[in-house]
Amino acid sequence: MTRAQSSRVAPYLYVLPLVALLLFVFGYPLVRIFEFSFKMVRGIDGPWIGLRNYELILSQSLFWEAVLHNLQLLLAIPAMVVISLLVSVLLYERIAGWRFYRIIVFVPYVLAIPIIAVVMKRMFQFNGPVNEILRWLSLDFMALDWIGSSDVALWTVIILIVWRESALGIILFLARLLSLDESMIEAAKLEGASWWQRVWYIILPQMRGVIEFYVVVSVITMLAAVFAYVFIIGGGRGGPGTSTVVIEFYIFNALIRTSLPGIASAASVLLFLVSVLLIFPMFRARRRAREEEA
Amino acid sequence: MANRRSSIAAGDALKQAVLLFSAFLALVPTLFMIMTALKSEEEYSIDKLGLPNRLVIENFRAVLVDSPFLSWMGNSIIMVLGSVLLSTVVSCLGAYAIACMEFKGRHGLLALSTSLMAVPPVVMIVPLFVLYTRLDLISTYQGAIIIYAGLITPFSVYLLATFFRTVPKELFESARLDGAGHFLILRKIVLPLSLPAIMTLIVVNSLYVWNDLLIAIIFLQDDAKRTLMAGISVFQGRYNDQVPLTMAGMVIASAPMLILYIVFQKHFIRGLMAGAIK
Numbered sequence: 001m002t003r004a005q006s007s008r009v010a011p012y013l014y015v016l017p018l019v020a021l022l023l024f025v026f027g028y029p030l031v032r033i034f035e036f037s038f039k040m041v042r043g044i045d046g047p048w049i050g051l052r053n054y055e056l057i058l059s060q061s062l063f064w065e066a067v068l069h070n071l072q073l074l075l076a077i078p079a080m081v082v083i084s085l086l087v088s089v090l091l092y093e094r095i096a097g098w099r100f101y102r103i104i105v106f107v108p109y110v111l112a113i114p115i116i117a118v119v120m121k122r123m124f125q126f127n128g129p130v131n132e133i134l135r136w137l138s139l140d141f142m143a144l145d146w147i148g149s150s151d152v153a154l155w156t157v158i159i160l161i162v163w164r165e166s167a168l169g170i171i172l173f174l175a176r177l178l179s180l181d182e183s184m185i186e187a188a189k190l191e192g193a194s195w196w197q198r199v200w201y202i203i204l205p206q207m208r209g210v211i212e213f214y215v216v217v218s219v220i221t222m223l224a225a226v227f228a229y230v231f232i233i234g235g236g237r238g239g240p241g242t243s244t245v246v247i248e249f250y251i252f253n254a255l256i257r258t259s260l261p262g263i264a265s266a267a268s269v270l271l272f273l274v275s276v277l278l279i280f281p282m283f284r285a286r287r288r289a290r291e292e293e294a
Numbered sequence: 295m296a297n298r299r300s301s302i303a304a305g306d307a308l309k310q311a312v313l314l315f316s317a318f319l320a321l322v323p324t325l326f327m328i329m330t331a332l333k334s335e336e337e338y339s340i341d342k343l344g345l346p347n348r349l350v351i352e353n354f355r356a357v358l359v360d361s362p363f364l365s366w367m368g369n370s371i372i373m374v375l376g377s378v379l380l381s382t383v384v385s386c387l388g389a390y391a392i393a394c395m396e397f398k399g400r401h402g403l404l405a406l407s408t409s410l411m412a413v414p415p416v417v418m419i420v421p422l423f424v425l426y427t428r429l430d431l432i433s434t435y436q437g438a439i440i441i442y443a444g445l446i447t448p449f450s451v452y453l454l455a456t457f458f459r460t461v462p463k464e465l466f467e468s469a470r471l472d473g474a475g476h477f478l479i480l481r482k483i484v485l486p487l488s489l490p491a492i493m494t495l496i497v498v499n500s501l502y503v504w505n506d507l508l509i510a511i512i513f514l515q516d517d518a519k520r521t522l523m524a525g526i527s528v529f530q531g532r533y534n535d536q537v538p539l540t541m542a543g544m545v546i547a548s549a550p551m552l553i554l555y556i557v558f559q560k561h562f563i564r565g566l567m568a569g570a571i572k
Binding site: 011015029032036087096098101114119122174175227235247252268271275 | 306312313323407540
């Protein structure tokens with residue numbers, strides 16, 4: 001082989017392992033979920049049955065309940081944004097001890113979700129420490145059955161999600177803040193602008209992109225990446241009752257517990273289509289976040 | 295003027311208070327976990343909030359002796375090492391070609407790979423589970439390692455390709471003139487210059503694999519192959535009423551990452567801040 005020929009082939013050899021890996025872990029499954037979703041799969045394959053799987057899940061109340069729960073989790077996002085903004089702006093002002101605080105407020109993101117969920121589950125038990133503190137503060141009406149009541153369990157999941165995912169927001173926002181041009185803020189300070197004015201008129205407008213990015217990423221998380229939270233809090237069953245069943249858990253259940261890959265695939269297709277819709281805003285937000293920084 | 299200064303001081307105190315409170319909230323579960331792990335069952339049933347009276351080590355002994363924590367941890371370490379190594383090698387080669395070589399489809403490949411970052415892992419599990427069942431790959435290390443490696447690769451390629459592009463082109467040109475091949479350039483010039491980016495990758499990807507529950511619970515079902523996260527989800531159900539014992543388990547389970555975080559703060563913080571933009 002001549003040198004010119006080898007240099008024409010070489011790039012393809014370099015990307016070959018990458019392409020093979022992505023085709024196996026993403027390509028193959030993404031093609032197959034569509035195929036399986038139109039089949040009655042028993043074991044490894046089965047006959048085509050048209051839209052029956054879709055008709056079945058769309059007429060199932062458990063599926064819609066799961067969808068509703070995912071949508072309810074979106075309520076965590078405004079709280080996450082406000083908390084992350086507040087803490088990251090304060091860290092950015094380099095308040096005495098900010099390096100120390102920074103190490104600590106990142107800790108929730110370093111701890112694994114299952115571990116945190118197990119710990120919080122014990123803290124929020126009916127006769128656990130959280131309720132003990134609430135009773136001690138004479139807030140008995142707030143001392144709910146956080147884990148065991150089907151009306152409350154999903155809200156406990158939300159509290160847990162806000163607690164952990166805010167750490168990601170702080171990390172993101174702080175990274176953006178540290179790249180801000182400080183001269184404007186200094187000038188505003190000299191002009192006598194108050195803290196609120198500086199945050200509201202100078203800092204926040206420059207953070208639009210990164211906030212947007214965080215919101216889109218969080219939407220994807222709430223719709224499709226909360227399995228570990230609900231698996232632990234819901235005791236592996238989405239409980240109490242079906243009160244913490246989300247789409248991921250619905251797919252897990254259909255695949256592992258009831259062995260219906262066709263049904264699980266149809267639900268996966270629907271979830272995939274939603275995530276495709278979110279890919280475009282995500283890219284746009286990321287581009288804008290990076291343009292801000294440049 | 296004096297008035298204004300005192301209002302600034304009051305503002306600073308308020309800011310301190312907010313940060314202190316946030317830091318406290320961020321630490322509460324960790325503190326609760328450690329304090330409770332050191333109590334006996336009786337003490338916890340009477341006093342859930344106070345400091346432990348006298349430190350009880352028994353819970354830790356019970357966890358380590360009666361539950362396969364160490365073997366779960368070993369499995370998690372195998373998963374992290376295997377998948378992060380595989381993904382890093384594959385991504386370095388691929389990202390090098392995308393960033394530094396001319397070929398048809400390089401932009402398309404990067405865009406496609408990058409967009410896979412937004413696809414939730416749960417979408418991929420059904421066909422892989424069916425395929426693995428047929429190929430007898432359920433509960434095998436190699437099977438799970440490939441899935442983990444695949445899931446973390448789009449981010450690795452994205453980060454590395456972005457980084458490789460910043461390596462000055464003149465360095466390549468002169469190396470090529472000296473007759474160096476691509477592989478030599480990648481190994482001797484690009485990789486050493488990209489060490490910070492690779493460290494970031496290792497931090498972010500190891501955290502992902504170590505902390506994952508979904509893949510672990512579906513693809514490593516054998517007791518002997520369970521990872522730490524899948525293991526503790528079983529463990530916590532079994533000892534539901536023994537809170538101090540459970541907390542001792544959680545302290546052991548979280549210790550490796552917490553210790554790494556404290557020792558390698560700088561890398562973690564840099565890695566998390568760079569990795570967050572993914």
